[in-house]
Amino acid sequence: MKNTIYWRRALSDLTSRSLILDNLNQIGIDLAFSDLSNFSDVQAIQMQLDSIHKLPGLPADVEQIIQLGLTQLPVWAAQAQVDVTAAMVEVGQWFSQAELLCLSRNDDPLDTDDAILTAFPDSAISLTSKQQFSIGPALGVNPAQSLTEPVQTQVPPDTRLDTERIELNLERDADLLREFCNEASELLSDIEQGLLTLEARPQDKETLNAIFRAFHTFKGGAGMLKLLPIQHMTHQLESILDKARRNQLTVDANVVSLILQAADGVSNAVNDMLTALSTSQERAFINFNSHAILANVARVLNGDSVVVHDPVKQSTPSNEAPNSLAGKEQSTVTQDMELTRTVWEKSADIPPTEDDALIQTMNNSADTNIKVGARKLDELIDLVGELMIAQSMVTQHEIAKNLADDGWERAVLQLSRITKELQRTTMLVRMVPVFNTFKKMTRLVRDLSAQQNKLVDLVLVGESLELDRSIVDALAVPLAHMIRNAVGHGIEQPDERTANGKSERGRIVLSAFQRGGSFVIQISDDGRGLSRGKIRDKAIAKGLITQDQVVADADLFDFIFNAGFSTVTNITDVSGRGVGMDVVKQSMSSLRGTVDLESEDGFSTQITITLPLTLAIIDGLVVLVGRERYILPALMVRECLRPTPEMLGLTSTQGEVVRIRDQLIPIVKLSNHFHIADAVSNPCQGILVVVETGRQQIALMADQILDKQELVIKSLGASFQQQTLLSGASVMSDGLVSCILNLDALAEQCNKRSTTSAQSVAIAHA
């Protein structure tokens, strides 16, 4: 896809260059031999100039000079009537200027990849000009080399470049525009990451070149689509980087901020384009106001310093607070202040090497990936799920079960092996590195810390961890919110930190790792921590607890997840309204995950998110209660047992309990919760399944344990959104549906029950 734009562009570029130079040459010849005092000669030349002027892909400066020629031509003609020599001198001057311009423009590197080169092996286009520029491996032009040529920074002023509106011809260019926009998003993201790295390590040539290349590629696409203001902007930005490459400019925080700001502007324009594309208009206009930024860029190119106001980029989707922060707080960024350092660490068993990870990830993003529509993938995975069910329906069929044939057994085994593998592979297809979401946080931390005048280091651990795509997507907003909290409420101002004996720079660690059967994502900061006193006070004020009530830390922190609960005294746009953490908790539970808070008052806060390994498949323990089957996540099961009467007991706080190895575990009777008739009521005649939820253990009572198998999880449907005790359903091998239990919710409800029940029966003693 990418190549299509660029070979088209390259082709048109080359064609027009050759045409321009060809025509120009012809004009030169004509001028030499023509009589300017002769009207028809002048007309001929005028027509030729006109035809160049109409060529597609004409660079702006060339067009200008051709235009100049066109306007001057009558003047020269008139002059020639009087003084031929003088006229010819002027013509000659103009012509050399034009020729020089075209030839030096020729030095502009083409936007080609090696892949494009190989696409043009035979059709080497050579230009009939003094510069032999031809493509094709046989002719040995190294495109990489041309990138080291100086980029033209002199762009003559063109009124069209300063326009604030760009016209889009959607009817003609829709497909190209769409390709361009898709590409643009990727490029802009790479640019952003690169800039942040560069800020931390200004000497990193590799990153500098990578950003330069990205801008260059972007410029090419913009030029091809005649998005002149955007092309101009990127050209200018490219010039800054070019100067930096040649050590004529240092990339400091201000420059980075400026380029980020410019990139944001371009990004907005791209978004506007996408919006316009989604309508069915034929033409559209998008706004692109670049004056201020261009002015700053000009200053930077001149060697003057700039001060850039730092807006916080709204990098996360629209359910964030819509207030724009641009220009709210004018924080002047001093040149010697490193705002954020982003440190990449590999997981604990490999000694951390900062550079490798980043470089590798920036390189990894290109070649071996294919873009596939997400919907196709989802359909594929659904089908594989169906295949599993159908397979078990065949192999579990009555007739099949009674076949005692070796050949059959082998065939069945083979079939199940293959389908298992197929399923595993399709699951992996949906996995993406969590790294991508983490990357977005670096920009956020940078902007926030600049805005709030704090010094924050962000440490990212576990970039290679892969999660199901939908989880990673769903993580973006909650993570962003928690980072905002960490920077906004957690990390203190530098002087407050030093006053408390902490280091000046705050530290936020965002890590992802696998633990047991789950993924864990942790955000820790060494900031203020959570003040239990404040939370208590707020909870009392809201009527959630009474003055004298003793509440455990964990439960106290749970209040934070209530909507509208915030102990912050001054609300900023960033956070403090109390609408964030409940959304976080909700999004995590919709993914069957849990959120836990830990904190040391004054020192640290740690938020731990635990998520199941995959969304779609569960390793399930199937139990029978009454006549219905229920499924529990097998990973949460610790043990199963049939208790003896001595192990049972009745407490006032937790209802019925079973004692296992000196621990009293509450018994949860599904038959009661779910109003199931015909269920076994005496635990000694049933089975107790001891499961471990995030915080506690409970013993589920069932009639029997039927099976342990991998099952495809299906959603119960929108009608059951209020249903908390079930996290989904699954189709069994006989085609009937069984519900999957949400053990966390069950445990919670069990707790609530026991705290409100008013049993006055004594506690069991051995």
Next chain:
Amino acid sequence: MKKIAVTHKYLAFSLGGEHFGAPVLQVREIVRLVPITPVPQMPDYVKGVINLRGRIITVVDMRVRLGTHISPNSERHCIVVCQIEDSNKSGSFVGVIVDTVDEVMSIGPDDIQERIPMNASNDAEYVLGMTHCGGQVRTIMDMQKFLKHITSQRVTTAAHVTAQTTRPTADADIPKLESHV
């Protein structure tokens, strides 16, 4: 004046001795009555879920909802699957248990009389009218509105839950232990 559906074909079915019709466009398919997996903590007219070719759909018993007589399940009972539009998703399927499905009839708009709201019930929202075609009085229902209405109810669910949590847990089978002072 309420708008009656322009297309003239209706699925005629009966439940609890009463006769109904639903616009054919709202009906996706009809399935035999299969064992339904109950889902706890839902209103009593939500019977549970079934598997429809890999898709899990909710099954509702209209007879319970409308308060009609419920005859014991027999072979003629079936589930009429309708599609309702969701705010977020493209559309979900809901199945409705009916006693019998009679036929598909053509009923012109002239033959459907708008129901005169005699009582204050808001059932009138999804009742499109009454018809006398085929020799029997039938109530023509807008299944979409009806199902949307009942699948979005929250009140009864909450009531169930609170009733649950306040019930004491005494159970005769657990041996009561002696209290120590």
